[in-house]
Amino acid sequence: MKPTASRPTSRDVARAAGVSQASVSLVLGGKWRGRVSARTAETVREAAQQLGYRPNLAARSLRTGSARTAMLVVPALTGDFFAQVHAGAARVAGEHDFGVVLYPSPEGIGRAPDPFDSARAALDGVIASSMAAEALSSLQDGGLPLVMLDSEPSDPMASAVVNPDIADGMRRVAAHLLDLGHRRVAHLAADVPSWTFRLRARALHEALGNFPGAELVATRGAALSVQDGQRAADELLALRPVPTAVVCDDDVLAAGVCKAARRAGLSVPGDLSVTGFDDLPLATALEPELTTVRLPAQEVGAAGMRALLAVLDGQRPATTTLPVALAPRASTGPAPH
Amino acid sequence: MKPTASRPTSRDVARAAGVSQASVSLVLGGKWRGRVSARTAETVREAAQQLGYRPNLAARSLRTGSARTAMLVVPALTGDFFAQVHAGAARVAGEHDFGVVLYPSPEGIGRAPDPFDSARAALDGVIASSMAAEALSSLQDGGLPLVMLDSEPSDPMASAVVNPDIADGMRRVAAHLLDLGHRRVAHLAADVPSWTFRLRARALHEALGNFPGAELVATRGAALSVQDGQRAADELLALRPVPTAVVCDDDVLAAGVCKAARRAGLSVPGDLSVTGFDDLPLATALEPELTTVRLPAQEVGAAGMRALLAVLDGQRPATTTLPVALAPRASTGPAPH
DNA sequence: GCGACGACGTTATACGTAACACGCGAGGAG
DNA sequence: CTCCTCGCGTGTTACGTATAACGTCGTCGC
Structure with a gap:
């Protein structure tokens, strides 16, 4: 048999129901109020059901100009x-x-x-x-x-x-860390030219800047991969004195920081606190599980x-x-x- | 202005090029050899380019019955x-x-x-x-x-x-573990009714069964999440004597095993070897990085x-x-x- | 010099649907 | 009795494209 078994058209339904094609279109389109009797409409719907009719989307789209x-x-x-x-x-x-x-x-x-x-x-x-x-x-x-x-x-x-509300998320991260007594914070930014990441950076800067005694000690950029995050984190952890917390633009980067910290002999969260962003499944797969921001x-x-x-x-x-x-x-x- | 700025049709192109719509269709469809002169074809293409013409896919699909x-x-x-x-x-x-x-x-x-x-x-x-x-x-x-x-x-x-070649992948995992001296192996299966997972289980069973002295000591099923994997792994690690290796149907499950092992005081890979499957990005985010099977x-x-x-x-x-x-x-x- | 043929185009049609513009009784108002 | 309205449907057309069927020249073979 041919691979393309021809499907029933609205005309086939019309024939089966004993009405015109126009009526089928009206009934199935739901615009039959006051145009077609309820009895006829029911007959049409039964015939369509019987034949397994599905409207041809190409034709509909051609006619209406809308593809839905x-x-x-x-x-x-x-x-x-x-x-x-x-x-x-x-x-x-x-x-x-x-x-x-x-x-x-x-x-x-x-x-x-x-x-x-x-x-x-x-x-x-x-x-x-x-x-x-x-x-x-x-x-x-x-x-x-x-x-x-x-x-x-x-x-x-x-x-x-x-x-x-990205800015609010980053503010909550900052508040959380400040609550825990962190004052020397580093930022691991996503090296992606996107509005959302620019906003994350700005919100973090502002939140820390507005808090007396707090300081954003360094910022590094990295591509969105664990490996790049780890490399950038190595630089951040080489700073002296070492930051007490690293805020990351993304959970993937945070995973890189955790790896770098372990290699540097720092315990998380004992020596270093790490935060992610986005709450990916990765966040709960890591150990320790990541503090992060859940987006809706x-x-x-x-x-x-x-x-x-x-x-x-x-x-x-x-x-x-x-x-x-x-x-x-x-x-x-x-x-x- | 209206949101739908009407786009040029093949007829518009025809008018602009001074030919019929049919010729436009032939030229742009690439079937003009011997039907349209090279000069005319060029004119048509220029007009189409000029107007930014794009064929209406709904109409084409309606006519040809194929949507490509x-x-x-x-x-x-x-x-x-x-x-x-x-x-x-x-x-x-x-x-x-x-x-x-x-x-x-x-x-x-x-x-x-x-x-x-x-x-x-x-x-x-x-x-x-x-x-x-x-x-x-x-x-x-x-x-x-x-x-x-x-x-x-x-x-x-x-x-x-x-x-x-799923079966071959699983055989390689088994061979790798047997090479390392493992004999008491457990299987953490994905609790998903899919052919690929049934095959993974069977290949592992066979590979271990064919090796004298090796034994598949237990099998547990789990949904494809870190949390479920961890719960099932808890059961596997409660066995006595404890298996020396756990083979997982998926990297996500392997992440769960790693968490469970750490909570149980077992070091990976010192006390317990763990393998995943699929080589997800997760595999290199974890510590230690996962031994796994990379699919093409x-x-x-x-x-x-x-x-x-x-x-x-x-x-x-x-x-x-x-x-x-x-x-x-x-x-x-x-x-x- | 005549039929045929090939190169170049055009006209016409169909795809399946939505919806406009009618037709046709029946019933109510004037 | 006539005219209008309203309920219920139907004939018809158009959407934009691809292609089959059909001219119309000029040229070539004989």
């Missing part, structure tokens, strides 16, 4: 965070008869011919997380609504912005999808900020001395 | 593995003017109305990794080609199968996409098996005594 599909652009598939974001977006989308396709941004894939090209025409909008602006430039002329996640609120490209990943995705639906509806949604929480665990303790 | 898009169904977005699989698939797809959309399987998302429904009509085929068969059942009547990854080779649903994730995705293209081309590709490698690290050492 959003694209979620993420910087990488790795880690649990964007899985959660996608889950949230997919949930809200499902509630509105919308689909979501996932697109890892180009740098994640090897060489990919402009990934938007292949899908742009079939899309209603894009939800993109903080990432290199270059990957988004090809969207500008597409005229597609764009919702940005975890990004500069006043971004001119974005139709809407949804942010977890599901809610970010869901709010992003809601914002996109609002934009498509002609509204102009305000920037949304979602609360975050500190997850205090075993990698932080009282400052030595 | 494959769907990759993965059990979860978490972890680095499926990111690699996707990257490989996307690379091969790009080389053939094909697109790939990613679909996390339903259990990953909350409650999602059959995810295939929303996309089925716009797809040419599906690539699915080992997962609950239930999620795939709705594909059966769709008549779509289905390529399975890391799954039962004789699966009747599958048009083709691509597997990393990129190649699995690429081979899957090639198989799908072959099926669409009318061929019947054979089952593909890809080689794996042992990554010996610090979590394994000579057996005590």
Whole structure:
């Protein structure tokens, strides 16, 4: 048999139900109030069910100009965070008869011919997380609504912005460490040109600067890998006097710091407190478990999808900020001395 | 202005180039040899470039019945593995003017109305990794080609199968431990009803059974999380005499074993050797770094996409098996005594 | 010098759906 | 009795593309 078994069309359903194709479209589209009798509508639905009819999305999309599909652009598939974001977006989308396709941004894939090209025409909008602006430039002329996640609120490209309250998260980290008596703190920053990391750095600087006696003794940048984090941490731990705490932009970097500390003969949290960010599964796999900041990943995705639906509806949604929480665990303790 | 800035159609290009729409379609479709002069073809291409023309995929798909898009169904977005699989698939797809959309399987998302429904009509085929068969059942009547990854080779649903050589990986793990003198080995299995995990168990049993003096002293199952792995490991480490090595179906489970060992006062690898599987980023974040099996994730995705293209081309590709490698690290050492 | 053929284009059509613009009774108002 | 309205459906069209079927020249073989 042929691989493509031809599927029933709305015309087939119409024939089976003894009505016209137009009526089938009205009934199945849910807009039959006052146009088709309840009895007929029921007959149509039964016939459709019987035949296992599914509308041809290409045809619908061609006719309406809308694909009822959003694209979620993420910087990488790795880690649990964007899985959660996608889950949230997919949930809200499902509630509105919308689909979501996932697109890892180009740098994640090897060489990919402009990934938007292949899908742009079939899309209603894009939800993109903080990432290199270059990957988004090809969207500008597409005229597609764009919702940005975890990004500069006043971004001119974005139709809407949804942010977890990054600054507040970093302030909580700082307060937690200050409470424990830490005064000499180092910062291990993610060496990624993204708004969210710039904000993390600024919030930490401010929080420590506003506290009399506290000092940010050093900052190092590192790529988002355990190995790079470890290398940068080696430098931080070589400082004299050694900092009593290292604040990291990400859990992965914190894992690197823990390794470096152990190699340097420092115990965590006895000699050195370490904090992460994002609360990846990694955070509880390490020993000691990482003190970190939990972002509402599901809610970010869901709010992003809601914002996109609002934009498509002609509204102009305000920037949304979602609360975050500190997850205090075993990698932080009282400052030595 | 309206959110939907209307895009140029092939008719617009035709008008701009002073030819008919049909010629535009021929030229841009690359089938103009002997039908259109080189001069005219060039004119058309220039006009298209000028207007920034992109074909409407919905219309093309409606006309041809093919969407040039494959769907990759993965059990979860978490972890680095499926990111690699996707990257490989996307690379091969790009080389053939094909697109790939990613679909996390339903259990990953909350409650999602059959995810295939929303996309089925716009797809040419599906690539699915080992997962609950239930999620795939709705594909059966769709008549779509289905390529399975890391799954039962004789699966009747599958048009083709691509597997990393799981059994060989597990045999290498066993050989590595036997080389180090281990004889009393425990197995921490993933409590997931998937072919790949059944195969891992069987390969381990056989490898140990074939070696005189070696013994598989216990098996426990656990869900794929650090916490569950740790709980199951507690039971394994309570055995007397205690095993000298624990083989895990996954790196995440191995992380749980490491935590349990430390709490039980056992040093890794001094008192206990631990092995993982899959070589997730987690494996090198832990201390000691995990001995594990590296799967050719990129190649699995690429081979899957090639198989799908072959099926669409009318061929019947054979089952593909890809080689794996042992990554010996610090979590394994000579057996005590 | 005539038929045929090849190179170059065009006209016309179909894909499956959504929705506009009608038709057609029946019943109520004037 | 006539006209309007309203409930219930149907005929028809358009979306943008790919391609089969069909001209229309100029050229070449005989």
